Amino acid sequence: MRDVILSLSLRSIRIHFLRSVLAALGIVIGVVAISSMGMMGANMTLSVTEELSSMANNLVVRAYTGGAGFGGGPGGSGASGGGDEFITESEFREITKIAEKYGLVYGVQSESDRIEVGDRKGRATVYGLDDKVIPSIFSLSEGTFPKSTSSVVIGPTLASRYSLKTGSRIDIGDPDKGGTTTVRVVGILEERGMSMDVNSDSAIIANQKLFNGIYGREGEYNQVNVILSDINDTQKVKSAILEKMNRKEETVTIQDSSRMLESITSTLSTMTTFVMAIAGISLLVAATSIFNVMMMSVTERVREIGIMRSIGTQKSEIRKMFIYESVILGVIGATIGAILSLAIGWVVVLAMVGSTDYFFSPPSLVYIPSAMLVGIVICVISGVYPAWRASSLDPIEALRAE
Amino acid sequence: MVEKRLIELVEVTRVYPLPSGDVVALDRVSLTIHEGEFVAIMGPSGSGKSTLLNQLGCLDRPTSGDLFIRGKNTREMNDRELTGLRLNTIGYIFQRFNLIPLLTAYENVEYPYLMKHREPDYTGRVDSLLGMVGIDPPMAAHKPPELSGGQQQRVAIARALVNDPALILCDEPTGNLDSVTGRQIMEMLAELHRKGRTILMVTHDAEVAGFAERTIVMKDGRVI
Ligand SMILES: Nc1ncnc2c1ncn2[C@@H]1O[C@H](COP(=O)(O)OP(=O)(O)OP(=O)(O)O)[C@@H](O)[C@H]1O
Ligand SMILES: [Mg+2]
Numbered sequence: 001m002r003d004v005i006l007s008l009s010l011r012s013i014r015i016h017f018l019r020s021v022l023a024a025l026g027i028v029i030g031v032v033a034i035s036s037m038g039m040m041g042a043n044m045t046l047s048v049t050e051e052l053s054s055m056a057n058n059l060v061v062r063a064y065t066g067g068a069g070f071g072g073g074p075g076g077s078g079a080s081g082g083g084d085e086f087i088t089e090s091e092f093r094e095i096t097k098i099a100e101k102y103g104l105v106y107g108v109q110s111e112s113d114r115i116e117v118g119d120r121k122g123r124a125t126v127y128g129l130d131d132k133v134i135p136s137i138f139s140l141s142e143g144t145f146p147k148s149t150s151s152v153v154i155g156p157t158l159a160s161r162y163s164l165k166t167g168s169r170i171d172i173g174d175p176d177k178g179g180t181t182t183v184r185v186v187g188i189l190e191e192r193g194m195s196m197d198v199n200s201d202s203a204i205i206a207n208q209k210l211f212n213g214i215y216g217r218e219g220e221y222n223q224v225n226v227i228l229s230d231i232n233d234t235q236k237v238k239s240a241i242l243e244k245m246n247r248k249e250e251t252v253t254i255q256d257s258s259r260m261l262e263s264i265t266s267t268l269s270t271m272t273t274f275v276m277a278i279a280g281i282s283l284l285v286a287a288t289s290i291f292n293v294m295m296m297s298v299t300e301r302v303r304e305i306g307i308m309r310s311i312g313t314q315k316s317e318i319r320k321m322f323i324y325e326s327v328i329l330g331v332i333g334a335t336i337g338a339i340l341s342l343a344i345g346w347v348v349v350l351a352m353v354g355s356t357d358y359f360f361s362p363p364s365l366v367y368i369p370s371a372m373l374v375g376i377v378i379c380v381i382s383g384v385y386p387a388w389r390a391s392s393l394d395p396i397e398a399l400r401a402e
Numbered sequence: 403m404v405e406k407r408l409i410e411l412v413e414v415t416r417v418y419p420l421p422s423g424d425v426v427a428l429d430r431v432s433l434t435i436h437e438g439e440f441v442a443i444m445g446p447s448g449s450g451k452s453t454l455l456n457q458l459g460c461l462d463r464p465t466s467g468d469l470f471i472r473g474k475n476t477r478e479m480n481d482r483e484l485t486g487l488r489l490n491t492i493g494y495i496f497q498r499f500n501l502i503p504l505l506t507a508y509e510n511v512e513y514p515y516l517m518k519h520r521e522p523d524y525t526g527r528v529d530s531l532l533g534m535v536g537i538d539p540p541m542a543a544h545k546p547p548e549l550s551g552g553q554q555q556r557v558a559i560a561r562a563l564v565n566d567p568a569l570i571l572c573d574e575p576t577g578n579l580d581s582v583t584g585r586q587i588m589e590m591l592a593e594l595h596r597k598g599r600t601i602l603m604v605t606h607d608a609e610v611a612g613f614a615e616r617t618i619v620m621k622d623g624r625v626i
Contacts, residue, residue: 004509004516011504307500310461311514311561312489314482395461399500 005317009324012297023293024333026286031337031375033279036345038367039359041272043349045265046358051193052261057103058197059226059238061095063087064250089219091251095226095241102237103228106133107221108198109211115204116171116180117162124158125203126172128211137227138200142166143187149210153187157202164188170204172214181214197225234258283375286333287382294326294386305390306398315391322387323380330379334372341368405436407473408569408600409458414467416453416623427453429623430467435602437568440595442611443604445620451604452573454620458602459492459571460484472568489518493562497574499554501546507557508532508542515564531560535590552583559590570594572603576610588613 013020063085087095087107096105109128114121129137135145138153143166146152154164164170164185173180183206192200212218228234238254245252298305305318345368349356358364416428427450435441435458443451456462457469460476469476471491476484488494501510512528523529532542535556546554555575562570572591576584584607592613595601603614611617619626 004505004513008502008504015504304502304504307502309485310459310488310494310500312485312487312492312517312565314485317517396456399496 005321006324009321009328012301012321012325013328016293016297019293019296020329023286023289024329024336026289027283027330027333027375027379028337028340030279030283030286030378031334031371032340032344033282034276034374035338035341035367035371036348037275037279038272038371039341039345039364040348040352041268041275042361042364042367043353043356043358045268045272046361046363047353047355048264048268049261052257052264057228057231057234058195058257059099059228059234059241060197060255061087061224061226061241061252062222062255064246064253086217086220086222087224087252088221091245092219092221092224094244095224095252098240098244099226099237102230102233103226104133104136105224105226106130106137108223108225109208109215109217109220110203110222111211111215113172114174117164117168120162122162125199126211126214127198127200127203127205128208128215129198129205131207131209134205134207137198138192138205139190140187141190143185146186146205146207146210149207149213150183151186152183152204152206152210153189154185154205155189155201155203156191158204159185159188161202172204181210183210197223197227280374283378286375287378290326290329290379290382291386293329294322294383295389297325298322298386298390301390302393302398302401305393306395306401309393309395310399318391319387322390323383326379326383326387327376330376333379334375337375338368338372341371405438407434408437408439408471409433409435410470411457412468412470414457414464414469416450416457416462417465426623428457428464431623431625433618433625435569435600437600438595438598439616440592440601440614441603442614442617443602443620444606444608444611444617447606449620450623451620453623455571455573455602455604458569459494460487489514490565491568493565493567493570495555495558495562495570495572495575497577499546499551499558499578501554501557501561503546506543506545507537507549507553508539510546510557511542511560511564514561518565528560528564531563532557535560551579552586555579555583555587556590559587563594568600570599570601572601574604574606576605576607584610 065085092107099105106129111126112123113126115124116122131147134153138145140153141156143153152170154170158164162168162170166185166187168185169182170185171180171182183204189200189205198205206214226237228237234256238256241252242254308318309315346356346359349359349364411431411433413430413432414428415426415430418425418427429450431454443454445451453462457464460471463476471487476487479487494500501507502513505513508528511532512523515523515528529539532539537553537556537560541549541553546557549557555578570591575591576587579587588610591601591603601614603610605611
């Protein structure tokens with residue numbers, strides 16, 4: 001049947017076109033805000049996951065520090081002495097023996113130290129790695145890998161912060177405490193991003209001889225990394241190392257990237273939820289404007305409501321008329337919002353994530369219909385009270401209105 | 403001929419409670435209207451004529467007393483049923499015409515039909531009623547604000563008749579019209595009465611009341 005109530009709602013919207021457009025605009029903005037924030041979060045998660053899983057074949061073995069020094073009962077054999085935070089040369093060899101058939105095993109030494117470039121002072125992490133390992137885990141953007149005990153390669157962030165080029169010199173160390181060592185930059189690494197094995201972007205990478213020359217600490221590794229050839233070996237290698245090394249007491253802990261991946265994605269999802277909640281406030285504002293417009297519509301149409309009621313229109317039909325009106329505003333606003341979300345979401349994702357590779361993937365696009373739904377539901381809710389008000393008007397009073 | 407009771411008021415009182423004191427708009431009014439009657443209600447301003455008509459039209463409920471429509475006590479009906487009564491049994495014609503401004507003349511007449519039958523009028527009833535009251539199809543496509551008072555009242559009469567009501571209530575139907583147009587409208591009502599409709603009409607105008615067969619006079623909320 002032709003729904004006369006629906007057509008009354010439509011005509012009311014058409015007559016108050018500008019007012020309706022403004023009300024729907026609130027919903028448009030709310031839907032765009034929520035969906036583009038959601039899409040930004042989804043795209044960020046997807047691209048970080050992708051980036052991290054490319055290095056998910058990493059195992060990082062560190063010395064166990066958990067219960068050290070506390071009343072741990074059986075652990076207090078005294079064997080661990082003062083080298084608690086380090087993996088020793090013999091432990092490193094044992095780990096190598098277990099893991100070398102599954103991939104590349106290498107020890108990492110690191111210190112955070114004072115550096116000086118020209119007259120600029122600062123701090124940086126200095127890594128000591130085996131000569132042969134450096135070329136196999138890093139790529140150069142310029143220069144060569146270090147060959148002598150006075151040359152280093154540096155990360156791109158450090159290079160740009162201190163305007164370092166190949167050939168530049170860096171003084172490492174504090175002149176007041178043990179003096180400084182001058183090294184020459186022979187190469188600059190490509191950006192590697194966040195990683196859990198070696199954070200090279202703002203670090204100095206030296207070979208082991210140079211590192212030990214500065215800091216001593218021969219055979220004391222901060223961590224031992226295993227790059228597995230096959231990611232499916234992760235658990236096998238991990239438990240083999242743990243079983244061997246921790247037989248008598250806890251000596252090592254192993255971190256694999258899957259845990260880190262989990263914690264990063266959960267952080268990202270918390271962040272996304274938070275940003276979306278802020279965007280949600282814009283929908284609340286939209287709800288207020290819809291509510292306002294609906295109340296105006298009711299007030300303006302009091303007499304019309306009185307007429308309709310007096311000639312036999314049920315309260316439920318009156319309610320329907322106003323609910324229709326708010327639903328129509330919601331659907332129009334949410335639809336326009338959804339279309340704009342594609343464009344604005346794209347721009348936001350491009351600006352914030354830097355890549356739109358995942359823009360059209362389901363986990364990203366799903367935010368558009370979700371935000372639409374939220375927008376429409378908010379409209380309906382905002383229309384409930386005005387509709388109820390309209391339907392409970394006294395017909396005689398309403399007829400008297402001007 | 404056995405007269406059937408269409409409406410019966412028994413001791414109906416309507417009190418408006420106001421801060422300045424209660425206003426007794428209807429004071430124990432008892433009244434019976436039979437089917438086929440044409441009754442005029444007269445009386446000075448503020449005597450309770452509109453209040454009485456609103457009671458008869460089920461737009462309002464008595465403070466005390468009972469209103470029976472075809473033997474059924476309206477006190478026992480809920481809002482839904484009373485609204486249904488207004489849709490199906492009562493046709494209302496107002497002094498201010500009270501057409502829905504968003505709808506065309508045709509749609510205004512069709513509106514109660516749609517509410518009742520839940521489908522458009524395929525029977526041609528709306529067209530024939532509009533023809534009867536002298537509204538031609540081009541005029542029926544206009545919205546109420548584009549019509550003259552007389553034209554609007556004709557549309558309102560057609561609307562009041564569309565669901566074939568047992569009772570037609572008019573509150574000063576000619577009050578906003580010039581005397582010539584008023585007379586045309588009255589002739590239309592008289593014609594409806596001749597065809598057997600029950601009509602109750604509030605008026606100030608003795609000449610208008612002359613069209614009715616019975617006149618009830620009110621004063622201070624009572625029938626005298
Ligand atoms: N909603 C209301 N609230 C308070 N008092 C009211 C209300 N409606 C009517 N009254 C009072 O009830 C009395 C009867 O009013 P009513 O409208 O029935 O008179 P009427 O006979 O139709 O007058 P008129 O010829 O001027 O239309 C008046 O004293 C009026 O002030
Ligand atoms: Mg009156």
